[in-house]
Amino acid sequence: MNTINQNTFMDLEPFVFEGIDKDKPLIISGPCSAESREQMLETARGVAKTGVKIFRAGIWKPRTKPGGFEGIGLRGLLWMNEVKRETGLLLATEVANRDHVNAALDAGIDILWIGARTSANPFAVQEIANALQGHPDVSVLVKNPVNPDLELWIGALQRIHNAGIRRLGAIHRGFSTYGQHLFRNEPQWHIPIELHRRLNGLPILCDPSHMGGRRELIGPLSQQALDMGFDGLMIESHCNPDEALSDSKQQITPESLNIILSNLVIRDIHISTENLSVLRREIDRCDTDLLELLNRRMRVCREIGVFKKEHNMQVVQAQRYDDIMNERCQQAEELGMSGSFMATVMQAIHEESVRQQIEVFHSNQ
Numbered sequence: 001m002n003t004i005n006q007n008t009f010m011d012l013e014p015f016v017f018e019g020i021d022k023d024k025p026l027i028i029s030g031p032c033s034a035e036s037r038e039q040m041l042e043t044a045r046g047v048a049k050t051g052v053k054i055f056r057a058g059i060w061k062p063r064t065k066p067g068g069f070e071g072i073g074l075r076g077l078l079w080m081n082e083v084k085r086e087t088g089l090l091l092a093t094e095v096a097n098r099d100h101v102n103a104a105l106d107a108g109i110d111i112l113w114i115g116a117r118t119s120a121n122p123f124a125v126q127e128i129a130n131a132l133q134g135h136p137d138v139s140v141l142v143k144n145p146v147n148p149d150l151e152l153w154i155g156a157l158q159r160i161h162n163a164g165i166r167r168l169g170a171i172h173r174g175f176s177t178y179g180q181h182l183f184r185n186e187p188q189w190h191i192p193i194e195l196h197r198r199l200n201g202l203p204i205l206c207d208p209s210h211m212g213g214r215r216e217l218i219g220p221l222s223q224q225a226l227d228m229g230f231d232g233l234m235i236e237s238h239c240n241p242d243e244a245l246s247d248s249k250q251q252i253t254p255e256s257l258n259i260i261l262s263n264l265v266i267r268d269i270h271i272s273t274e275n276l277s278v279l280r281r282e283i284d285r286c287d288t289d290l291l292e293l294l295n296r297r298m299r300v301c302r303e304i305g306v307f308k309k310e311h312n313m314q315v316v317q318a319q320r321y322d323d324i325m326n327e328r329c330q331q332a333e334e335l336g337m338s339g340s341f342m343a344t345v346m347q348a349i350h351e352e353s354v355r356q357q358i359e360v361f362h363s364n365q
């Protein structure tokens, strides 16, 4: 079991900013890309009206194919500063190399984020980390790599942490898959949950815009993220989403943003009722029973292994495995549980049973 890093990240500073309520989810919003001074100011005014305090905009855009809008470049930083002067919003932008970091720091950007294509590349992340050395006051958010690789995500966070950044957080924006699916990027929620377990104390935001890829998924995904205990949201907004030069299908107007934010139910994680403790103790008992049962099942498997070895039989009997899978999935469904969930559980159990029997085959038992 990998338990590294827990201590490495003990010295994080709270991801809080003056004037922003630290007990509420942290919301960052603004356009996918800075396109024009007017678009930036109009969007920022709308965002400020919703009560959101942090404005995002991409100045340098990593596009899948050449020929798309690759970002407005340095000019965008001037517009961002105008946004800050006029609205008082804090500023966030994406950096992908040393030059971006230097330009963004010179321009007084408050939060830098590392995008999903960049966090998948240790060379690029290290270059960014080196450029951040000596700037401990900047806040940095690291998006998950495009591929579902938790270690790569943690590695990127470690590189930034090693550079002395203590106001550090992660953004879960889902993972790429081949082909068309409901989500532009699959949530695979278990991955940020595991990140939270491993790096307890690291704030994790959710980006429902890149995850869903469609306006109508932003509300439900935001609610789901908050229900799961995420610390905030990054949501793309644009004064005229249909005309946006990038990600137009997933951008919403500041007015829609306001509706989504006002409808979010914010649950209080600090409340722990007596009823909940009773139920949690019941869960602990169920888990103990499950462990004992699994242990018994594995012992029987090893005995079967001894029998198979003595009778010169193969470990894996395909027909038997197939029968078990079908029967258990059907039994699960009869009990009102999901058959595909049971298939996943049985696959894991079967894999371990085979491993146990192979161990028996190789031992002198």
Ligand code: PEP
Pocket (backbone or CB within 6 Å): 032, 058, 062, 094, 114, 115, 116, 117, 143, 173, 207, 210
């Ligand atoms: C973005 O935030 O605009 C962006 C490019 O996101 P991602 O890195 O998650 O694709």
Ligand code: MN
Pocket (backbone or CB within 6 Å): 032, 033, 210, 236, 246, 247
């Ligand atoms: Mn985008």
